[in-house]
Amino acid sequence: MITGTEKPIEEILAMVEPYQRLILAGCHGCVTVCRVGGAKEVQVLASTLRLAREAAGRPLEIHEVSLERQCDPEYVEKLRGLVGGYQAVLSIACGAGIQFLAEKFPATPLLPGINTGFLGVTVRQGEWSERCQGCGxxxxxxxxxxxxxxxxxxxxxxxxxxxxxxxxxxxxxxxxxxxxxxxxxxxxxxxxxxxxxxxxxxxxxxxxxxxxxxxxxxxxx
Amino acid sequence: MVVGCLQGDCHYISGNIRARARVERVLAILGKIGIGGERLRMFNLSAGEGGKFAAFAREFVDSIREQGPSPVNLVRAGSGQPAEAEGGR
Incomplete structure (x- = not known):
């Protein structure tokens, strides 16, 4: 799978600072398996951002969504009717998924909510290790x-x-x-x-x- | 306030240890976003330690009262300075 790690919340808060309405998009693929970008992580990150922004007196409206995969056009299309109503999309898919959304929705700013890691395996719950560099x-x-x-x-x-x-x-x-x-x-x-x-x-x-x-x-x- | 069973005495073997790790993660998040990690605590108790549970609950309630309303509630009530998360604006 493609692994990833959480970005520091301070970094995400700085990224979303200019916005009041955004979509937080997870992916049911690899990043769900490595527990960094699935539906559950969408809920946790959305709650964190809402709390932080509300406590700061600048509330943030977040539409939570999780796509089957952000790297395949048929699933990405599900966002099409939605993106126009929001100022930006914060994606917690891998870099491929985030870039694919950016390609498909050129008028919408895309923000990366995770750092993409490597092609690897689950060694045990909570531990992943690199196995392939895709040398072809x-x-x-x-x-x-x-x-x-x-x-x-x-x-x-x-x-x-x-x-x-x-x-x-x-x-x-x-x-x-x-x-x-x-x-x-x-x-x-x-x-x-x-x-x-x-x-x-x-x-x-x-x-x-x-x-x-x-x-x-x-x-x- | 999260209460788990005593360490080494969990029906789910390491469930309470994992729970503590997750609580600590939430606690760190609350600290970083300006809500205050001290608003969340985890205690380990057995089912037979009613007295201890009551003491922990009182201690926690006192600690929360001392801290006052959360920054979110203060902002909602329009009576508080907005909290600033680490990393700021």
């Missing part, structure tokens, strides 16, 4: 299902660097060395021959380096 050229079949691009702080492709100490990364002892994880797993799977089958060099043309990417599926157009 997956080689997990060669690395025991552990991504060197993400799990190695340097995104190295041919084994650990000199900073790998007793299984930990030199960046932080709490971070396991990605390459230690890969080699341990390849050994456990009896697939150490894969270690020598890694590509001589990683092509980054499918990653972010070429600018914003897009996918076109001719069979679906």
């Amino acid at each position: 050229d997956c080689i997990l079949h060669l690395t025991g299902g552990i991504c060197p691009v993400t799990r190695c702080a340097k995104s190295l492709f041919h084994g650990p660097c000199g900073g790998s100490v007793r299984g930990s990364c030199e960046v932080d002892k709490e971070i396991p060395c990605g390459w230690q994880l890969i080699i341990d797993r390849l050994e456990a799977l009896g697939q150490m021959e894969n270690y020598g089958r890694l590509k001589p060099c990683k092509g980054w043309s499918s990653a972010r380096d070429g600018g914003p990417r897009r996918i076109i599926r001719e069979d679906m157009l």
Whole structure:
């Protein structure tokens, strides 16, 4: 999922300061799962903002809404009849969802209510961890299902660097060395021959380096 | 005022500990937006501690009375200076 974290309430209050009527839009996708942008978080944030603004003598009218997904046009359209009646939309979806709303409603200011994080997994309730950087050229079949691009702080492709100490990364002892994880797993799977089958060099043309990417599926157009 | 069962003695094992974490989060929010985090307290009691419950309730009521009406109520009544949240205007 795409993870996110709450923005400090002071930052959100400063963002909404010029407005008296706004829409607070959540998303039932990833940000609901990581408990930062779903229907429940819409209610909590809306109540917080209303209280803060009322206590400050500048009441704020908030229309609470949660879309199935803010990154798909059919769900975003549900806001169309609503946005004209409000001064701004505060979205607590990921950056993709917020930008999509901005594209669809060009006359309405869009405010980000969360900080978007990474592509990750739920390690346990309340803890999420990064697993994928979307490099566009997956080689997990060669690395025991552990991504060197993400799990190695340097995104190295041919084994650990000199900073790998007793299984930990030199960046932080709490971070396991990605390459230690890969080699341990390849050994456990009896697939150490894969270690020598890694590509001589990683092509980054499918990653972010070429600018914003897009996918076109001719069979679906 | 939120009352949970004694730590280590929760029917839901860690429910009261989680509840405390959530209460502390709300408390931090109330503090940051100028309402005052001290308007919310959590106590841990067993079902057999009626006397203690009454004492905590009295203490909390006294504390709320001492603090006076919330800034929201003062603004609604038109008799108070608006509160300023952290971060301000």
